[in-house]
Amino acid sequence: MADRKLPDGIVLTEAQKKSRRQRSIAIALALGILVVLFFAVTMVKGPGVLVRPM
Amino acid sequence: MSVIENNAIELSSPRISEADVADYIALLKPRVMSLVIFTALVGLAIAPGHVHPVLAFTSILCIAVGAGASGALNMALEGDIDALMSRTANRPIPRGRVTRPEALAFGMTLAFFAVMTLGILVNWIAGALLAFTIFFYVVIYTLLLKRWTAQNIVIGGAAGALPPVVAWAAATGSLSVEPILLFLIIFFWTPPHFWALALFRSDDYARAGVPMLPVVAGPDATRLQILLYTIVLVATAFAPWPLGYFDAVYGVTSLVLGAGMMVLAINVYRRREGVEASRATRKLFAFSIFYLFALFATLLIEVVVHAIAPSVW
Numbered sequence: 547m548a549d550r551k552l553p554d555g556i557v558l559t560e561a562q563k564k565s566r567r568q569r570s571i572a573i574a575l576a577l578g579i580l581v582v583l584f585f586a587v588t589m590v591k592g593p594g595v596l597v598r599p600m
Numbered sequence: 601m602s603v604i605e606n607n608a609i610e611l612s613s614p615r616i617s618e619a620d621v622a623d624y625i626a627l628l629k630p631r632v633m634s635l636v637i638f639t640a641l642v643g644l645a646i647a648p649g650h651v652h653p654v655l656a657f658t659s660i661l662c663i664a665v666g667a668g669a670s671g672a673l674n675m676a677l678e679g680d681i682d683a684l685m686s687r688t689a690n691r692p693i694p695r696g697r698v699t700r701p702e703a704l705a706f707g708m709t710l711a712f713f714a715v716m717t718l719g720i721l722v723n724w725i726a727g728a729l730l731a732f733t734i735f736f737y738v739v740i741y742t743l744l745l746k747r748w749t750a751q752n753i754v755i756g757g758a759a760g761a762l763p764p765v766v767a768w769a770a771a772t773g774s775l776s777v778e779p780i781l782l783f784l785i786i787f788f789w790t791p792p793h794f795w796a797l798a799l800f801r802s803d804d805y806a807r808a809g810v811p812m813l814p815v816v817a818g819p820d821a822t823r824l825q826i827l828l829y830t831i832v833l834v835a836t837a838f839a840p841w842p843l844g845y846f847d848a849v850y851g852v853t854s855l856v857l858g859a860g861m862m863v864l865a866i867n868v869y870r871r872r873e874g875v876e877a878s879r880a881t882r883k884l885f886a887f888s889i890f891y892l893f894a895l896f897a898t899l900l901i902e903v904v905v906h907a908i909a910p911s912v913w
Contacts (some may be wrong), residue, residue, distance in 0.1 A: 565620045587721045
């Protein structure tokens with residue numbers, strides 16, 4: 547058993563790494579836009595931000 | 601030696617996605633989304649009162665993302681039939697770029713964020729209407745109607761007609777006659793538009809087992825239905841002028857464009873064989889897109905001109 551190698555795990559190909567990086571950047575951008583959007587609307591509405599009529 | 605070591609465990613290698621951002625953008629159906637954005641923009645523009653630009657942008661963004669979410673959920677649920685039709689075979693799921701569960705998760709996430717953001721930042725009437733639009737498109741149209749009845753796109757067309765209503769609700773916090781008129785125009789525009797497409801794609805739909813009207817009732821019955829719905833569409837699109845909701849510029853534009861739709865629909869009804877029949881349906885399909893765009897653009901231009909120079913109109 548001693549000479550048995552541990553599995554290397556999943557090794558991503560270059561294409562997989564590239565697409566994963568692209569997706570991660572897109573998610574980060576989307577979350578960034580969401581944060582900016584909530585900040586901007588809070589600034590616009592001022593104290594009225596908590597007043598949300600049905 | 602442990603039990604685990606004694607048993608050779610076959611580890612199936614997990615699927616690692618190679619889908620890039622373009623594949624996920626394709627899931628959003630960008631062309632449909634652009635029409636949704638445009639009609640919603642018109643709904644927002646003709647609404648009375650002033651809407652802060654940030655809130656207007658937020659509303660349009662949420663409606664656009666909600667439409668994209670609907671598109672992604674639709675593709676997740678229709679991956680099997682998309683693979684059978686030449687028009688849809690290049691979508692990310694049939695090509696194996698994105699799996700159905702991935703598309704489902706993507707669509708659900710976007711739908712959740714679109715509805716909640718619209719509800720929290722703008723108002724809950726608009727948020728609820730957006731949620732209903734997504735529900736109607738995904739559950740009523742995609743899951744229930746599309747594979748069951750030839751009236752699928754007639755009833756399902758309500759989902760595509762709702763964006764200007766959502767936008768009006770976002771701007772005013774209420775509903776009125778004007779957004780319902782916009783809803784009715786898109787609602788009655790949908791059957792002639794999609795049945796024209798279905799006429800020259802009927803082989804595709806038949807192969808996929810989708811009961812579109814030309815597949816179920818035949819091309820001649822479809823041509824008659826296109827003509828009848830075009831008459832209703834042209835009358836509905838013209839009515840807001842005599843009823844006093846939209847002004848004369850819109851009324852005259854509606855008449856001219858409506859005449860074009862009528863001529864092309866009659867052409868589709870009369871030409872039933874060969875290349876001429878195919879050309880007539882393709883012309884109607886292409887013109888119907890221009891018709892809706894031009895009709896709504898007229899309303900938008902009126903609002904812009906009125907804002908810049910109130911005395912002109």
